[in-house]
Amino acid sequence: MSNERIEGILAEFKNPAELLKAAEKMRDAGYKDYDCHSPFPIHGMDKAMGEKRSILGWMVGPVAFVMVIFGFLFEGWTSTIAYPLVISGKPLFSYQAYGAVAFAIMVLTSALTALVGMLALNKLPRFHHPVFYSDRFAKVSDDGFFVSVEAGDKQFDREKTKAFLESIGGTHIEELIAND
Amino acid sequence: MKLDQATYRLSDTNKLQTRALAAGVIALLISVVGFFVDTQQFFISYLVAYLFWVSVTLGAFFFVMLFHLTGTAWGVVLRRIIEAIMMTIPLMAILFIPVILGIHDLYHWSHADVVANDPILEKKAGYLNVTFFVIRSAVYFGLWYLIARKLYKTSLAMDENPTAEQVKTLRKVSAPGMIVFALTISFAAFDWLMSLDPHWYSTIFGLYYFSGALLGALGIILLVAMHLRSNNILVEEIKVDHYHDLAKFLFGFTIFWGYMAFSQYLLIWYANIPEETIFYHERWVGTWKILALMQVFGNFLIPFVGLMTRNMKRNLPYLKKMTIWILLMHYLDLFWVAVPNFHHKGIVFSWMDLTLFVGIGGLFMWLIWRTLAAHPVLSLNDPKLEESLHHEIP
Numbered sequence: 001m002s003n004e005r006i007e008g009i010l011a012e013f014k015n016p017a018e019l020l021k022a023a024e025k026m027r028d029a030g031y032k033d034y035d036c037h038s039p040f041p042i043h044g045m046d047k048a049m050g051e052k053r054s055i056l057g058w059m060v061g062p063v064a065f066v067m068v069i070f071g072f073l074f075e076g077w078t079s080t081i082a083y084p085l086v087i088s089g090k091p092l093f094s095y096q097a098y099g100a101v102a103f104a105i106m107v108l109t110s111a112l113t114a115l116v117g118m119l120a121l122n123k124l125p126r127f128h129h130p131v132f133y134s135d136r137f138a139k140v141s142d143d144g145f146f147v148s149v150e151a152g153d154k155q156f157d158r159e160k161t162k163a164f165l166e167s168i169g170g171t172h173i174e175e176l177i178a179n180d
Numbered sequence: 181m182k183l184d185q186a187t188y189r190l191s192d193t194n195k196l197q198t199r200a201l202a203a204g205v206i207a208l209l210i211s212v213v214g215f216f217v218d219t220q221q222f223f224i225s226y227l228v229a230y231l232f233w234v235s236v237t238l239g240a241f242f243f244v245m246l247f248h249l250t251g252t253a254w255g256v257v258l259r260r261i262i263e264a265i266m267m268t269i270p271l272m273a274i275l276f277i278p279v280i281l282g283i284h285d286l287y288h289w290s291h292a293d294v295v296a297n298d299p300i301l302e303k304k305a306g307y308l309n310v311t312f313f314v315i316r317s318a319v320y321f322g323l324w325y326l327i328a329r330k331l332y333k334t335s336l337a338m339d340e341n342p343t344a345e346q347v348k349t350l351r352k353v354s355a356p357g358m359i360v361f362a363l364t365i366s367f368a369a370f371d372w373l374m375s376l377d378p379h380w381y382s383t384i385f386g387l388y389y390f391s392g393a394l395l396g397a398l399g400i401i402l403l404v405a406m407h408l409r410s411n412n413i414l415v416e417e418i419k420v421d422h423y424h425d426l427a428k429f430l431f432g433f434t435i436f437w438g439y440m441a442f443s444q445y446l447l448i449w450y451a452n453i454p455e456e457t458i459f460y461h462e463r464w465v466g467t468w469k470i471l472a473l474m475q476v477f478g479n480f481l482i483p484f485v486g487l488m489t490r491n492m493k494r495n496l497p498y499l500k501k502m503t504i505w506i507l508l509m510h511y512l513d514l515f516w517v518a519v520p521n522f523h524h525k526g527i528v529f530s531w532m533d534l535t536l537f538v539g540i541g542g543l544f545m546w547l548i549w550r551t552l553a554a555h556p557v558l559s560l561n562d563p564k565l566e567e568s569l570h571h572e573i574p
Contacts, residue, residue, distance in 0.1 A: 043572065046574055053490075057489075061488075088450075088452065089452075090452075096445070096446060096449050096450075097446070097449075097450070099442060099446065100446065
């Protein structure tokens with residue numbers, strides 16, 4: 001039993017509207033490391049939770065910009081310096097042809113950046129999440145609306161957070177206990 | 181201009197209509213002077229201006245069918261505007277008559293003596309002859325009008341008496357309509373624009389014109405919607421989110437246009453066959469080079485970078501400037517493709533380029549506002565209207 005530690009708290013809400021209100025209150029109370037779970041997307045949830053726009057675009061953009069230049073210069077280098085070869089009587093530095101390769105390298109690297117960046121920002125891949133300690137949580141794919149707060153949050157306090165969740169209308173408040 | 185909140189009909193558009201009509205008629209009358217001064221230049225300017233405005237019409241026609249086929253929700257609030265632009269097809273058919281009248285000034289394959297001395301044109305005479313040219317053009321306009329009218333009438337009937345059948349009809353008409361459209365716009369581009377240089381080949385040319393047409397249509401859709409907004413009409417209905425989506429289209433089709441333009445260029449450059457490279461060769465002479473580079477930087481790179489971020493797409497005054505820029509570039513694109521066939525040494529702008537652009541544009545705008553004012557500006561009973569009104573981009 002000594003290995004037991006609390007990893008978070010889960011609270012259930014009645015319906016999407018309640019969940020939306022709860023999210024707003026969580027946001028206003030200053031919680032950062034919390035999440036809302038519902039069987040379907042809820043309009044306005046991002047705003048209610050105070051989610052900022054993803055910075056993914058600012059990761060992909062610079063990569064695309066650098067790599068399109070790299071692709072262009074790389075092909076220029078191979079065909080003029082590294083392996084100069086006259087093809088169909090055209091000049092060695094035939095920049096027109098580099099467009100396709102530069103474009104393809106840009107698309108490939110930006111797509112990979114977008115994929116890896118998305119996974120990293122979502123903290124994926126991971127094999128387990130504390131919410132799965134709860135049996136009630138299975139309802140989330142059917143008719144359950146949940147708020148989970150993770151123990152890592154600065155505001156997190158075992159008793160106070162539980163009381164707060166109850167005060168904003170949460171029911172079936174559960175501690176997510178890791179037992180390993 | 182006002183909007184009746186109960187019926188969603190525009191009123192007091194007379195002033196705008198009169199202004200557009202007056203501008204159009206006056207500009208056309210001034211241009212008639214040009215007809216007597218320099219007949220060939222008149223027809224060149226006319227053709228470029230005509231190709232610009234008809235591309236707007238055809239782009240709108242495409243979007244109406246696309247919306248029906250994909251069952252779009254967000255676009256429903258915009259559909260009446262797009263339909264009004266689409267319904268300029270009869271006007272464009274009438275305005276095509278001067279192109280036929282100027283056929284000998286524009287298309288040198290129309291001269292029997294030229295064809296007789298040109299083995300290539302002789303072989304093509306079965307397709308490129310005046311009679312078949314006129315017949316083909318008549319067929320294009322006939323098909324476009326039949327499809328567009330059916331779509332528009334059904335959409336209007338929905339306002340009065342909505343049935344589930346109408347939604348199906350719209351889809352059933354749009355699906356074959358799209359195929360007909362793809363073929364006719366390609367052949368129209370071959371006939372009206374590419375045959376200015378009948379020795380030159382480019383199989384992608386139809387798509388090239390089509391991609392520009394989409395930009396032209398989006399530009400005019402945006403400007404009409406913004407004009408309504410500036411009169412405090414449909415401010416709640418056509419939200420920034422809708423403009424954002426239109427701007428996404430504008431951005432996307434800028435890339436599509438660039439893709440088409442580059443595909444055409446790269447293959448011709450790569451194969452290096454004289455009968456194909458002549459096109460770029462002629463358009464790289466003297467000051468034409470400036471317009472050629474303008475295609476790369478002005479028509480592709482500036483809108484590409486300038487519409488990249490979310491904030492750029494949602495900033496309406498900025499978007500308006502960008503839209504006008506793209507429309508200008510679309511015009512210069514057509515100008516750069518058409519006019520070097522006549523002025524070989526460098527750019528020649530004529531005052532008739534401006535007057536005929538305004539002339540056709542004036543009539544075009546007059547008809548759009550007339551059509552918009554005649555019926556509700558929202559498709560009131562469309563099953564997806566409610567969803568469209570609440571369209572939100574997270």
